[in-house]
Amino acid sequence: xxxxxxxxxxxxxxxxSPLFLREEEVxxxxxxxxxxxxxxxxxxxxxxxxxxxxxxxxxxxYFIARQPDLSVSSLLRILGITKQSLGRVLNELADRGLVxxxxxxxxxxxxxxxxxxxxxxxxxxxxxxxRNSLASAYSAAGQDSVTGFWRVLEGLIPESERAxxxxxxxxxx
Amino acid sequence: xxxxxxxxxxxxxxxxSPLFLREEEVxxxxxxxxxxxxxxxxxxxxxxxxxxxxxxxxxxxYFIARQPDLSVSSLLRILGITKQSLGRVLNELADRGLVxxxxxxxxxxxxxxxxxxxxxxxxxxxxxxxRNSLASAYSAAGQDSVTGFWRVLEGLIPESERAxxxxxxxxxx
DNA sequence: AAGATACGTCAATATGGCTGTCCCATCTTC
DNA sequence: GAAGATGGGACAGCCATATTGACGTATCTT
Numbered sequence: 001x002x003x004x005x006x007x008x009x010x011x012x013x014x015x016x017s018p019l020f021l022r023e024e025e026v027x028x029x030x031x032x033x034x035x036x037x038x039x040x041x042x043x044x045x046x047x048x049x050x051x052x053x054x055x056x057x058x059x060x061x062y063f064i065a066r067q068p069d070l071s072v073s074s075l076l077r078i079l080g081i082t083k084q085s086l087g088r089v090l091n092e093l094a095d096r097g098l099v100x101x102x103x104x105x106x107x108x109x110x111x112x113x114x115x116x117x118x119x120x121x122x123x124x125x126x127x128x129x130x131r132n133s134l135a136s137a138y139s140a141a142g143q144d145s146v147t148g149f150w151r152v153l154e155g156l157i158p159e160s161e162r163a164x165x166x167x168x169x170x171x172x173x
Numbered sequence: 174x175x176x177x178x179x180x181x182x183x184x185x186x187x188x189x190s191p192l193f194l195r196e197e198e199v200x201x202x203x204x205x206x207x208x209x210x211x212x213x214x215x216x217x218x219x220x221x222x223x224x225x226x227x228x229x230x231x232x233x234x235y236f237i238a239r240q241p242d243l244s245v246s247s248l249l250r251i252l253g254i255t256k257q258s259l260g261r262v263l264n265e266l267a268d269r270g271l272v273x274x275x276x277x278x279x280x281x282x283x284x285x286x287x288x289x290x291x292x293x294x295x296x297x298x299x300x301x302x303x304r305n306s307l308a309s310a311y312s313a314a315g316q317d318s319v320t321g322f323w324r325v326l327e328g329l330i331p332e333s334e335r336a337x338x339x340x341x342x343x344x345x346x
Numbered sequence: 347a348a349g350a351t352a353c354g355t356c357a358a359t360a361t362g363g364c365t366g367t368c369c370c371a372t373c374t375t376c
Numbered sequence: 377g378a379a380g381a382t383g384g385g386a387c388a389g390c391c392a393t394a395t396t397g398a399c400g401t402a403t404c405t406t
Contacts, residue, residue, distance in 0.1 A: 024342070024343075025307075025311070025319075026300070026303060026304045026307050029311070029319075029322070029323070030213075030235075030303055030307070031341055032322075032323055032326035032327060032338070033206075033209070033210055033326060034210075034232075035330050035334070035338050036325075036326035037206055037210045037329075038253075039329055039330050039334070040203075040329050054360090054362070055362085056361080056363085059207075066200065071383080071384095072383070072385095073383060073384080081362085081363070082363080082365085083383095083384075083385080084363090084364080084385090084386085084387095085363055085364075087385065088362085089362085104383090107372075107373070107382090107383080108371080108372060109382070110372095110383060110384080111385095127199070130203055131199045134199050134202045134203070134329070137325050137326075137327075137328030138202070138328070140324075140328040141327075142321075142324075144321055145320070145321030145322075145324040145325050146198075146325060147318070147321060148314065148317055148319065148321025148324075148325075149205075149318075149321050149322045149324075149325035150201060150202070151313075151314040151315075151318040151321075152209075152310050152314045152321075152322035153206060153208075153209035153310075153322070154205060154209075154310075154314075155309060155310030155311070155313040156208075156212055156213050156306060156307070156310045157205075157208050157209055157212050158212060161208070165205070165208050168200075168204060169201050169204065170197075227391095227392055227393070228392090228393085229392075229393060229394085244352080244353095245352070245353065246351090246353085254393090254394070254395090255394075255395065255396080256353075256354080256355095257354090257356095257396085258394055258395075260353085260354065260355075261393085262393090264354095277352090280351090280404070281403060282351070282352045282403045282404070283353085283403095284353070
């Protein structure tokens with residue numbers, strides 16, 4: 001048994017005490033999440049590299065595609081990075097003609113972000129790669145598994161942020 | 174509907190054609206994976222920052238804890254990074270007295286890695302944070318969901334690498 | 347003895363974050 | 377209408393983590 005497990009009572013069954021899991025169940029989740037997540041993004045990295053872009057650019061493209069005309073501050077809230085970091089990314093995307101902005105109608109201080117035609121095409125290409133990966137994983141696992149997959153992941157997101165994520169998905173819960 | 178979805182026939186039901194998912198199901202998976210994964214690691218980042226370490230160090234500590242006396246090349250294979258990158262990380266961990274090495278008995282060229290007592294203690298602390306997060310997500314979702322969660326994630330890992338991951342977990346499948 | 351392998355190291359480079367500071371335009375409030 | 381809050385942008389410098397390429401040494405295999 002691995003050294004750091006010494007303090008964990010392995011005899012405790014998860015059914016008896018669901019908040020004190022056996023180490024193997026935790027490690028399995030951690031590892032599958034790590035490898036699953038990195039493999040999902042790996043395919044995309046190649047497409048991005050061809051354009052001299054990185055994962056940060058994809059995240060911006062992705063969420064702009066998801067919610068056209070969202071404001072810079074909304075995107076900042078979603079990504080959880082600083083204004084400066086996002087600023088660089090957005091400038092690079094604008095330089096390449098993938099993203100364009102317009103002045104907010106309600107609040108003229110706001111800049112609303114959306115993809116150009118080229119940007120939408122590029123994002124769609126990257127999205128295809130995500131769809132292919134997820135489609136094969138979903139169909140190999142079956143619909144019930146997919147629901148469980150979603151449920152567990154939702155539980156990993158702190159209460160305070162869960163609403164934001166579900167909002168993105170149009171879940172008004 | 175988001176711009177890049179234009180090429181996706183939303184009418185196609187996933188049951189009829191599981192390999193051509195509706196966009197919303199893909200986006201939901203992508204987003205939950207992104208937010209779930211980053212939130213899981215966020216808690217750990219704080220503990221690491223106190224010691225002046227980063228996520229890369231944690232990954233090394235984690236897998237060394239998981240398989241004491243594993244070789245440098247095994248760790249390289251698991252992490253999928255370059256020798257140079259790992260070298261720096263291991264040196265920093267050794268400098269802080271968290272990791273120690275021994276010469277391989279079978280093959281004296283190998284260096285076998287394991288945690289010192291301090292290293293094991295530190296890794297156990299970080300692991301606690303992982304266990305807490307996963308425990309609450311698992312128990313909120315229920316055992317069936319957890320199984321589905323695992324199944325989908327396994328499907329995200331390419332065939333060629335799946336054996337390596339399952340090996341870690343003692344699944345000889 | 348020759349070649350492959352395990353490991354380490356020097357050097358340069360890229361990416362994507364961060365902090366701190368300062369600025370301007372616009373909206374809100376008093 | 378002035379004061380302050382807010383949305384957005386920009387400059388400078390720093391840090392962590394990864395990369396490539398080249399080279400060196402000890403050890404194992406053939």
